[in-house]
Amino acid sequence: MSKSPIRVAVTGAAGQITYSLLFRIASGAMFGPDQPVILQLIEVPVEKAMKALEGVAMELDDCAFPLLKGMVLTDDPRVGFKDANWSLLVGAKPRGPGMERADLLKDNGKIFISQGKIIDEVAAEDARVAVVGNPANTNCMIAASQAKRLPAERFTAMVRLDQNRAQAQLAKKAGVDLTTVKNIFIYGNHSPTMFPAFGHATIGGKPATEVITDSAWLQGPYCETVGKRGAAIIAARGLSSAASAANALIDHVRDLTTPGAIHSIAVKSNGLYGFDASVWAGMPVRTTTPGSYEVITGYTMDDFAKSKIAATNKELVEERAAVADML
Ligand SMILES: NC(=O)C1=CN([C@@H]2O[C@H](COP(=O)(O)OP(=O)(O)OC[C@H]3O[C@@H](n4cnc5c(N)ncnc54)[C@H](O)[C@@H]3O)[C@@H](O)[C@H]2O)C=CC1
Ligand SMILES: O=C([O-])CC(=O)C(=O)O
Numbered sequence: 644m645s646k647s648p649i650r651v652a653v654t655g656a657a658g659q660i661t662y663s664l665l666f667r668i669a670s671g672a673m674f675g676p677d678q679p680v681i682l683q684l685i686e687v688p689v690e691k692a693m694k695a696l697e698g699v700a701m702e703l704d705d706c707a708f709p710l711l712k713g714m715v716l717t718d719d720p721r722v723g724f725k726d727a728n729w730s731l732l733v734g735a736k737p738r739g740p741g742m743e744r745a746d747l748l749k750d751n752g753k754i755f756i757s758q759g760k761i762i763d764e765v766a767a768e769d770a771r772v773a774v775v776g777n778p779a780n781t782n783c784m785i786a787a788s789q790a791k792r793l794p795a796e797r798f799t800a801m802v803r804l805d806q807n808r809a810q811a812q813l814a815k816k817a818g819v820d821l822t823t824v825k826n827i828f829i830y831g832n833h834s835p836t837m838f839p840a841f842g843h844a845t846i847g848g849k850p851a852t853e854v855i856t857d858s859a860w861l862q863g864p865y866c867e868t869v870g871k872r873g874a875a876i877i878a879a880r881g882l883s884s885a886a887s888a889a890n891a892l893i894d895h896v897r898d899l900t901t902p903g904a905i906h907s908i909a910v911k912s913n914g915l916y917g918f919d920a921s922v923w924a925g926m927p928v929r930t931t932t933p934g935s936y937e938v939i940t941g942y943t944m945d946d947f948a949k950s951k952i953a954a955t956n957k958e959l960v961e962e963r964a965a966v967a968d969m970l
Pocket of ligand 2: 737872873874883
């Protein structure tokens with residue numbers, strides 16, 4: 644018997660990232676090749692944005708995706724999030740050259756107050772939320788803080804682009820196929836302070852630190868390259884990462900709906916790994932049932948790892964303090 648469609652609300656639906664994202668959701672890359680979807684596309688109430696959104700919807704029609712069972716185009720979040728099973732919060736201002744993601748906090752943070760509230764009021768009973776708009780961890784915390792019905796675990800932020808970058812850079816250094824790199828997880832903020840925990844990664848089944856013995860590289864240029872990759876893309880392209888961000892969101896949601904998958908997502912830390920209990924921090928999780936996860940808690944941290952986690956935690960706590968009036 645064919646499955647009934649799930650409703651996927653997407654904000655920023657006429658933006659850069661979503662232009663790479665929506666077609667892949669509609670093709671089955673996010674929820675599987677037998678899962679029909681209805682896309683609920685949300686933009687700002689601005690004529691230019693809504694007109695662009697109509698163009699995107701025309702292109703989606705023109706793909707004749709068998710799994711795409713309907714589209715809602717709206718500038719009203721109450722309509723867009725209605726009965727949504729998944730809400731993908733991409734819509735927000737991107738940073739430009741010379742800015743840090745935290746510079747977006749005041750402008751973007753307020754978007755997530757009202758969206759968190761409305762999702763809590765009108766989305767489906769099993770609603771799940773994934774936040775991409777920057778600064779993603781703190782925006783996710785803001786959205787979750789508005790919820791009375793949905794538990795905090797339903798709100799996750801994306802650090803998967805960082806995990807994918809971390810995996811690719813390790814493979815490049817070792818000169819191996821990247822599929823042989825496993826268990827590289829991101830701790831903390833989606834910002835240059837994030838910690839790609841190379842100490843637990845493996846390459847071809849061996850500890851990554853035995854394959855790449857240059858610990859100065861791992862602790863220095865490696866962490867820096869992964870942490871500052873977003874800025875490097877902006878410097879090269881003049882625009883922030885879009886296709887790779889969309890790809891990472893596909894990975895985030897696909898793995899979060901695949902029981903047994905092990906991956907990095909930013910979740911309410913509840914004090915794990917030494918993070919402040921109330922911040923959203925990247926951590927390794929194992930998906931339990933579709934949309935739910937348990938944090939993998941068994942990894943021990945050496946002094947270097949502990950100092951990196953302390954630094955990224957400090958930044959998350961500072962971001963939280965900067966938006967205290969929004970919580
Ligand atoms: N977490 C991550 O790994 C990454 C996050 N990002 C972030 O994703 C966000 C989107 O990036 P782009 O697509 O490149 O930006 P963009 O500027 O191309 O598109 C953003 C879209 O969001 C819309 N929008 C703004 N406020 C909205 C609201 N309240 N409701 C609905 N739509 C709204 C805008 O009209 C625009 O069409 C940025 O904040 C960017 O920094 C980007 C790359 C990676
Ligand atoms: O760097 C940015 O502003 C966009 C982003 O989050 C990334 O590419 O990781």
